Amino acid sequence: MQIFSGSANLKLASEVASILNIQIKNAEITKFANSEVKVRIIDNIDNDECFLIQSTSNPTDTHLMELFFFCDALKRKGAKNITAIIPYFGYARQNREHLSGECVSANVVIKFLEAIGISKVITFDLHDEGTEGIFSIPFKNISSFEVLSKKIKSYLKEKNISTDSIAITSPDQGGVERARNFGKYFFENSDFPIVVIEKDRDQHAIHQSKAVGIYGDVKDKTVILVDDILTSGGTLFNAAELCLEKGAKNIIGAVVHHDFSPDAQDKIQKSVIEKIFTTNTIELKTEQEIPKLEEISIAQTIADTILEKK
Numbered sequence: 372m373q374i375f376s377g378s379a380n381l382k383l384a385s386e387v388a389s390i391l392n393i394q395i396k397n398a399e400i401t402k403f404a405n406s407e408v409k410v411r412i413i414d415n416i417d418n419d420e421c422f423l424i425q426s427t428s429n430p431t432d433t434h435l436m437e438l439f440f441f442c443d444a445l446k447r448k449g450a451k452n453i454t455a456i457i458p459y460f461g462y463a464r465q466n467r468e469h470l471s472g473e474c475v476s477a478n479v480v481i482k483f484l485e486a487i488g489i490s491k492v493i494t495f496d497l498h499d500e501g502t503e504g505i506f507s508i509p510f511k512n513i514s515s516f517e518v519l520s521k522k523i524k525s526y527l528k529e530k531n532i533s534t535d536s537i538a539i540t541s542p543d544q545g546g547v548e549r550a551r552n553f554g555k556y557f558f559e560n561s562d563f564p565i566v567v568i569e570k571d572r573d574q575h576a577i578h579q580s581k582a583v584g585i586y587g588d589v590k591d592k593t594v595i596l597v598d599d600i601l602t603s604g605g606t607l608f609n610a611a612e613l614c615l616e617k618g619a620k621n622i623i624g625a626v627v628h629h630d631f632s633p634d635a636q637d638k639i640q641k642s643v644i645e646k647i648f649t650t651n652t653i654e655l656k657t658e659q660e661i662p663k664l665e666e667i668s669i670a671q672t673i674a675d676t677i678l679e680k681k
């Protein structure tokens with residue numbers, strides 16, 4: 372078995388390799404001044420099973436092209452099978468025609484992944500599980516909620532906050548199943564209510580949404596807002612403010628992918644949210660390291676998946 376890493380999240384790939392007690396194989400990624408990229412595999416591959424770790428995070432298109440070129444180079448060098456581990460799957464939110472005449476970008480990306488000869492795709496907390504049905508190659512969607520909920524539980528325990536006073540909340544209609552899945556890990560049973568925020572998104576304006584309603588009781592509760600992605604932060608901030616208006620005591624975020632827009636970290640730090648727990652599916656830049664954000668590693672989960680323990 373051989374592990375390779377694209378340039379998107381070398382830190383995570385190195386953590387996985389260290390858990391597996393192997394070295395990341397050598398490859399050269401050249402970035403040209405005109406923004407083109409080139410990939411060259413340096414180490415020998417002898418009909419090996421190859422795992423390539425590459426998040427298709429911002430800059431999404433560059434990271435995607437790198438992933439495609441990596442696969443081509445691996446095949447030319449003699450890889451038997453290539454499993455693409457894409458911890459953050461960019462374009463997953465563009466999975467249907469939200470407005471008439473729009474492209475369905477997620478489908479296009481999947482077609483490319485299949486055409487380039489990838490044998491299997493593994494990802495974390497894909498935006499919409501329905502997208503799974505589009506893949507005609509083996510596909511695995513792993514949940515990071517086991518590690519995230521464990522961390523949040525220990526944080527709440529340290530603060531003497533009882534699990535009885537928790538309201539698991541979805542910041543929009545589309546996230547109800549996600550919030551419930553998180554709750555199942557958090558409470559270790561299925562018998563709990565979910566609070567749902569009704570979000571209204573303006574499909575004609577980028578990053579604009581409003582929290583227009585709330586279903587469920589948050590009075591005197593510690594609210595855990597569960598979401599897959601945070602970009603502008605609008606979804607979470609609006610939900611948090613509405614919950615506080617309705618009497619919530621404090622707000623914690625459980626967000627898998629920190630796919631931040633440039634000023635998201637400043638907005639989080641200034642927001643009413645006490646703390647956001649996230650994962651390292653996307654590499655955190657130094658300027659994004661803020662006290663209110665805590666990253667939990669998914670490296671062990673990836674290592675277990677590679678060893679087929681998960």
Ligand code: R5P
Binds near residue numbers: 580599600607
């Ligand atoms: C939407 O359906 C997603 O699950 C997220 O809620 C959304 O993409 C977050 O984006 P933003 O932080 O810009 O509101």
